[in-house]
Amino acid sequence: MTRNINDDRTEVDQLAASYGWVNIFSQLTDMGESASNYVDGRKTQNAGATVYCPGCESNSKKWSLLKDAQTRGAGGCWSCGVFFQYDVLMFWNNWTFQEAYKAVRNLVKQNGNASKLVIHRQPKGPTEYDLKRWKQQREKMYNCWGEGYAVSDPIAKPLVDYMIGRKITQIPSCSNQIRYHDNLPYWVSIPKLSEIKVNLEQSEEELNRLLDAIESSEHFRGYLFDKKTDEPYMADMGSHPAILKCIRDKNFNFRRIHRTYLSRQGSKILLPEHEMLGAKKMFSADGETESITGSMLFLDEVSEIMGAAEGFETASICRQFTGLPMISTINSGGMAGLDLPPGVKRLFVFEDKDRSLAGALASKRLMERYEGTDVEIIRIKVPFEIPEGEKGIDWLNVFSLPNPEKYIPNLY
Numbered sequence: 001m002t003r004n005i006n007d008d009r010t011e012v013d014q015l016a017a018s019y020g021w022v023n024i025f026s027q028l029t030d031m032g033e034s035a036s037n038y039v040d041g042r043k044t045q046n047a048g049a050t051v052y053c054p055g056c057e058s059n060s061k062k063w064s065l066l067k068d069a070q071t072r073g074a075g076g077c078w079s080c081g082v083f084f085q086y087d088v089l090m091f092w093n094n095w096t097f098q099e100a101y102k103a104v105r106n107l108v109k110q111n112g113n114a115s116k117l118v119i120h121r122q123p124k125g126p127t128e129y130d131l132k133r134w135k136q137q138r139e140k141m142y143n144c145w146g147e148g149y150a151v152s153d154p155i156a157k158p159l160v161d162y163m164i165g166r167k168i169t170q171i172p173s174c175s176n177q178i179r180y181h182d183n184l185p186y187w188v189s190i191p192k193l194s195e196i197k198v199n200l201e202q203s204e205e206e207l208n209r210l211l212d213a214i215e216s217s218e219h220f221r222g223y224l225f226d227k228k229t230d231e232p233y234m235a236d237m238g239s240h241p242a243i244l245k246c247i248r249d250k251n252f253n254f255r256r257i258h259r260t261y262l263s264r265q266g267s268k269i270l271l272p273e274h275e276m277l278g279a280k281k282m283f284s285a286d287g288e289t290e291s292i293t294g295s296m297l298f299l300d301e302v303s304e305i306m307g308a309a310e311g312f313e314t315a316s317i318c319r320q321f322t323g324l325p326m327i328s329t330i331n332s333g334g335m336a337g338l339d340l341p342p343g344v345k346r347l348f349v350f351e352d353k354d355r356s357l358a359g360a361l362a363s364k365r366l367m368e369r370y371e372g373t374d375v376e377i378i379r380i381k382v383p384f385e386i387p388e389g390e391k392g393i394d395w396l397n398v399f400s401l402p403n404p405e406k407y408i409p410n411l412y
Helices: 009-019 021-028 032-037 086-093 097-111 128-146 154-164 193-200 204-215 312-322 332-336 358-369 395-399
Strands: 074-077 081-084 178-189 222-225 232-248 254-261 280-282 305-309 326-328 346-350 376-380
Touching: 009 021, 009 097, 021 086, 021 097, 074 332, 081 086, 081 332, 081 358, 086 097, 086 358, 128 178, 128 232, 128 254, 154 178, 154 232, 178 254, 204 232, 305 312, 312 326, 312 346, 312 395, 332 358, 346 358, 358 376
Parallel strands: 305 326, 305 346, 346 376
Antiparallel strands: 074 081, 178 232, 222 232, 232 254, 254 280
């Protein structure tokens, strides 16, 4: 008789949580010994010097573990998004869920609990300096938001041109969620070489690769230098138009500001290819109350029936063609960990289709989390194959095709 996974799923999940997902990853994936560098509670950190994301071409992106990876099993890279628990094992080892589950089950039942493994270092409590820095981060966000203009203001033309260039003509105009900044500074933090060697185990060559990318940009204005070491610690990439998006939790509490930097002509700002450079940025905000896990961008008021998509642009165009009130989760990690607001009974997930499977795994994870609740999660998959040479396709691509009305899914 074949044993049903559901027969002992609860028990295995509890054992896995006790055992620790970082410990599980260290034994069942190629992260191996580098997982021992993990520090519980520290913000996103690289697993180790030679640990690259297995889903990226030519291993071009570093794989990182999130600060709560031991309990939530969260890890990912900037390109492929965030994965959780069994999905990490499926992604790394090209396993099915059944294979991943069986491996975890055998490991945790054989070894008992995490006390038999390495006890990872625990973080120290916040210092006075930490508290001051966290306060400055929050004030920086609030000031930025206060400097923003309503989408309907004539000065927001680069934002309007950007959206129209993506076939989005019904632009969400809620001033408490989306604003336009006409001249937002773009800074790049540069890690110290000593910190790179100790914390991220990166080489001097990688630091030089970052500096070369920065200095090759037409937007580069200069460095700020450490007075003691005379080493650069910040790079000034000029000031630019930007879309500001307010990220809130399920109770509508403010959590973070996400920025998309634009050109004056209404396109994304053009930057050299490097994982630390990009048109889209999330404001840094440390501290126990600053977690954005489960949070989202509300494009509309909460309704019993809603839609969700990863990107703001994708959510906007889905809103335009389906008439659904929408939320944006910003990325696949946000989709997987989405914590829906009270009152939502049915959620249509307009799923990204990626070669890395990040979008599919994220919506699958979300569906699993709400299984057995009074919330119905319905996955709406892209009806096309990924074009050759592309990393993925989403509903923004679909609704940007000629005669987009014929691709509107039947939701009812």
